[in-house]
Amino acid sequence: MTNRGHFYAVGVGPGSPDLLTLRAVDIISKADVLICPASAKKNESLALNIIKPWIKKQKIELVKYPMRKDVGGTWNLWEHVAKRVKKGCEQGKIIAQITLGDPLFYSTSCYLLTSLEKIFPKSHIHVVPGITAFQATGAKFGLPFVWQEDSFMVMPASDLQRIEQAISWCETLVLYKVGKVLKEVLFLLDKYNLFPSSYLAAYVEQEGEYLISNLKKDLTLPGYLVTLIIQTGHKSWNYKK
Template structure:
């Protein structure tokens, strides 16, 4: 019995019946052709070999295919029905693997599906990011002949051109090594415009290869490429012999991409990839704006596991705010180093100061210890981590260096108000407020401007904003999410008020709507 005729019937779910193991739901568009059924069989076999301990079930998104199969008295399930079948079997979790080329409309329809009592995670489609595109381009190049004219036949999307971006990117990567390959799509950009290129490429050779960038060579290849209708690619090209290469779904390398995406989804469901700090590694950990309950779970995990914790402390304070923030995570046997850093603008002196800590970090890591530097906010934004990390990159293998992001002051400050920082096509700039000319220029180039280090220049900032008619669109928060937090809806009210070093201004300059 063919896969489409057996896989979805409730008493033909394949795999062990341990409901504690996540099931795998292979979600495909569906096909009525023999080529489609053969492709799905090969994919199913590949998943069976890779995940022998997990039950597999298929679900299809095409209503037309589902209807035709029902008319043949061989009913198949759609994705929602397949999930309900698994729930009835007592399955507690399921990885949904979308066998789609791009993250388009079919993919969007199955993401976010929910079934009571079941944990569901949807894996990525084939071309989900830059690494996938490069990987698939390499596989496509292995399928085509470098000097042979080749049509890369993609489905495309006519209603949302942005969804075609992965296909266009794939074409660019392929053409770097095969300049005779061009993308054409059945729907949306670039359409069939590229077919005109082949009249000048083929010369005396009247043969063109067609590589279907499709999981299944179904109706599109049969009708739109090889069909007799005037708009078929065969008729558009005229006196050329078209050779159809196997579809993507038939290639073991493409199948492996989906298998890898499925593995990642299963890891998420089973938490096998919970972050685990390693001996001999250094971690720069952002602890947020200073509120203990805004510490991320990963930051807490790393801090609790640390052998050595470096806590930067300003020369003008008696205690480390970062250390106070993580106090509940500390163990009595951890070594705590409170490092006093200078507020001087002397770069040489600053780097000499941090070079001492870098040497200690390297020594501790060489001893196999887990070393953590905690820093307020996020390590990437105006943080002392920048100095330490630049030193460590010169002295240690970068695979031993890690950054754990934290909630930044600008995010905490924005949470004090109801206005969103950005929407639609808005641009946001985050910068220091120390140079008013630079601030004035930035106001012309963004919709939202966020300023750090603005306490000492508030009077100048208020004057500038009044001149530009933006004073009523500016907000200020000092010591965001700390006990002494101050919130100002009008910056002018803060000019003569004690503000402290941690002051963040947000100016809503304008809004930029979606392009029409």
Template sequence: MNGKLCAVGVGPGEPELLTLKAVKALNEAQVIAVPKGYAEKESVALLIISPFIQGKKILELVFPMTDDKEVLTNSWQEAAEKISSLLKKGENVVFATLGDPSLYSTFNYLKATLEQYDTEDFIVEIIPGINSFSAAASLLQEPLVEGSENMAVVSTPQNTSRLKEIIELFDTVVLLKVHRYFEQVLDCLKELGLENNGYYVSRCGSSKEFFSQDLETLAGEKLDYLSMLIIKK
């Protein structure tokens, strides 16, 4: 019988923010697959789950941090082949993913690749996790939305008119992957008179956790990939 593939959301950074269900799945897995952006760097997901996986077989999968579709497709294909051969041997595989698996997770590309290229039916389970912006809101002790307010969670757009449109439409806007376009975002906030309405949060839930409302001091800095901006009007 084929093994089961289980995507486990491991939360934003603190091992204590894993769910009981996530820990149970890690205990029951024969192999734990973890994503990383660079071969030479450590996997943040692996770091988070390390207290719970003593003696487990670890499969590190590199998904390069690039927009190059061909490079990405190759990495999904390579990962899908490795996971497929484990599942066919009857091994249960957990894929540990940061935050929640439904929010910008590589897991979904991996699952689609498996479904596309492998004729075998595998059982897949998805275990939700605490996402990064919920953890950030707890850190800030700020509600994200109240009453009839509405919110958008987006991958920071490069296009500033699109960004302005989103900020104007919603009461709260969460900009993930903000590190790439932070200066443009700051200029846009200034134009809208909202430069004091943003909370920058990086590495929340880890020992390197940081937040600031003084966005101007961050301009020109090399910002962390694991960072976001929460804009509240």
């Protein structure tokens, strides 16, 4: 699998090194170059911290990106990185980009994969899945997400009208980045009597992890990168519309 001249988008999971897959460890160990996205502000890569046990001779390339909602700037940055990846792979290198969680969910890998595919053969581009934050959060609460005829949905907590609709669309709804609109989301949960079946967490499998299962109106939080799980019920096989 690790012939020379290949690119791997590798998910390293939510935070704890033992939530990496064996495949992720194998690729990271064999890579010549590891691309690690890092917030420009903090100048450190959480993904890089997670994989420290397996860092030996790999060349580390931090890609600093501004945490801004700038569509054009984001694509420009990753198109530039894609060109560097292409060049390295053509020189026979194994290049891996590591990202928190899974590379296909709200990850910088989404941009790099899309940009790279336009200029480099797809047969040399690979994705190694990783455990997402929502999986780790559900696991911490011991919370079955979906069975039988249930549906499951994930979205960022930005558009309140869409969140209100989603509550009626699925049996388990996961909202990311809840902190900034916490007050409004708590109002919605109260309106639909969903406090008893909602679960909030941050920094899951990281330092400072917090888990809250007794939500209430006047809740305040230390951060904004909060994951909220809302369960609206279950649809059994007997369910008929």
